[in-house]
Amino acid sequence: MPRLAFFGDLLDFTADPGFAAPGLAPGVRHRPEHWLLVEDGRIVAVQAEAPGPDWQPVRHPGRLLTPGFIDTHVHAPQLDVIASHGLALLDWLETYTFPAERRYADPAVAAEGAVRFLDALLAHGTTAAVVFPTVHAVSVDTLMAEAAARGMRLIAGKVLMDTHAPDGLRDDVEQAERDCRALIRRWHGHGRLAYAVTVRFAATSSRAQLAMAGRLCAEEPTLYMQTHVAENTEEVRWVGELFPEARSYLDIYHRHGLLHPRAVLAHGIWLDAEDRALLADTGAQIAHSPSSNLFLGSGLFDWAGATEAGYRVSMASDVGGGTSLSMLRTMGDAYKIQALRGTRLSAWKALHTATLGGAEALGLAGEIGHFSPGCLADLAVWDWACGPVAAHRDAIACARPTGPQHSPQAALHERLFAWMTLGDERNLVETWVAGVRRHGGSAAAGLGG
Template sequence: MTRSRLALRADLLDFTADPGWSAPDAAPGVRWRPDHWLLVEDGKILGAEPAGVFTPGADWQTEDHRGRLLLPGFIDTHVHSPQLDVIASFGTELLDWLNTYTFPAELRHADPVVAGQGAETFLDALLSHGTTTAVVFPTVHRTSADALLSGAHRRGMRLIAGKVLMDRHAPDGLRDDVVGAERDSRELIHQWHGTGRLSYAMTVRFAPTSTPEQLAMAGRLMREVPGLYMQTHVAENRAEVAWVAELFPEARSYLDVYHRAGLLNERAVLAHGIWLDDADRQLLADTGAQIAHSPSSNLFLGSGLCAWPELEAAGARVTLASDVGGGTSLSMLRTLADAYKVQAMRGVKLTAWKALHGATLGAAQALGLDHEIGSLDAGRTADLALWDWAHGPVAQHRDGRARKVHERVFAWMTLGDERNLAATWVAGHAIFRRPGSEP
């Protein structure tokens, strides 16, 4: 059988460990390999060799991208596929924004045609922004989850998603019930969980839109089905936190609502996590659940500033997420640039190393997928993104002035976006190329 062999020449950047909050020049775990060949065979990374001492043979398909930056594909740990319809909507905080923009947009995805077209647009948009793995909310409609998972499977993507659960405090057409939600969830799990590179997530919209009975059902399935993920929102907005306290007076905190339902474990992904206390942070650490920090959304909706260092100091895990449409872009570069601003407002300086780790290896580790994705280690699936260092005269001028690697990478992260992306590979297959970016 003929093997598929691909050799990509570029500047390679990935991580072998968490750089932490160290100064840029002292950060551990940064693996910087300028002008190397990355070798891919049958969709898996074989290794890397310096271009000056290694030349691929005639049995390799070669692409010479010297002067460009090659990273693992980004991992977005919290994003809503139907919300591209309402990205960049003006003027409200979370709860009003849901009722004014989000819920009406999601109602349209009951139509299989709308759901299918929406899933295709969303998945192609992820790939054209350099994101190859995502943890995704579709809508409450089974057809929306089917379309999303089916589309990701056809593209060979690593995706985690599931039908949204909402049986109260939502408009007609966006509510399910416990019996129907369990039936749909079981059938979707049977069809998609473990199919190709897909995993299913019990997807609780947020505590106010699920009854205790629905939360208990989700927890029961989490215990019953090996490898299920759970995704939801927690402590994003102060009014939301107050509402949860009224609805669940028996719970110690918003996070405790999920804990009581058996929804917190090492595969639980909770978006935002802004208004948490020390006991909550310890509970996250004890259960292994992660916070999907969504800085662009938190800034845009005025929700607050995530205490990333404090979460990690308690032993909790933090990853990066675009959120869309509460966020303002699917670009993880723009998301990371906003994460820097959020931490700067709190008196903390976020290095490019720490930010990029949280959207690559750190996210893969938090999801239990670092054996497959998140780095350029041998044996990993070749989910890759190739970037131009600079786009446009201002960024090109700044790039030319950079003297140290971190200075250059930080400027790329801060000034860059999807226009810098030259190509994306999923399992070694080029699935996106910017016109005119061929080697």
């Protein structure tokens, strides 16, 4: 593997910028016209001076280099149903999602879907993801094998559903446990792969299956757990009827040992103060899925309230409820939701959550999410603007004067916010995973002297 030297405008984070004003945010690390040195797939240095001739340059002058995005909740088979017309969550599952997932019992369909999904992630600048396959073990095997072939950091597991699900998507507790244990032995800790005990949501698992999932988590603390919680008011009402002994929807998972620092729960819109305290106490995170929440009309996530309560929030596309794998579009939708709640989300906070913040929430900050020596070289190269409107806006942002009322950080934020709001996968030039280019071509790379 060659020693690579990436040149461009490097942007990453050393800490959470919080909800500070754009010109006063801590933790922002902007190093324009710097070199990122990569050896054996890992970052070894960042420097202003050009490296020696024993480094192969990858030149991107005037372009933005960020860590690869981290999508903490996305459904691999649901590319089949992305942009399906407007039903609320439960009807949407029955009408679109479950029929699509049933097809993944076919190994050929599962294999084809895994290739399409992972290549699509890379084509949107996402290099790590927490993924729902389907209830079928073959869907996990094909997804993990393809991720391993690309060197990607992937967290996934067989979906558990033994009740309130259609034929072809139900398992039973004993077979599901056998499947999970076999998949854990095969994939957990294999390269950059990790297994997640994957409960679809409380309504589709019996108490016995939830208890089995909790046992798996207790036996192997390095396993992740992923599920959905409190996404939609009708869903919350139904789950409450199914589990009257539980204090809340979230409490169902807690009673079965599923809340812990490696638990990733999507949505978390309709939580009360006790639920929020429980998330903080257990270390579990909410995978905020703004595009999906808007598309399905599920509700407006209270990010400021989550921060006040002290629990972690990561960023998720939730395709196919979400309408794009682009984390830029996802971050733009997060801004809109917070604006409706009276909070102005900065581009700093959004980008941090999709990079270093996501890595920290998953316990992976030693590996991904920032440009520090020792991290794997998962990175994306971006054009600041794509198209005449965005180019015009970017030029105006670049021309803003600096001064007491417009600090350099605020000026950079104005440019970054326009990129986040107007950009998408068309802005992406290349995606690299562990120092290997996985999307984009050598013509765009500027390889050589």
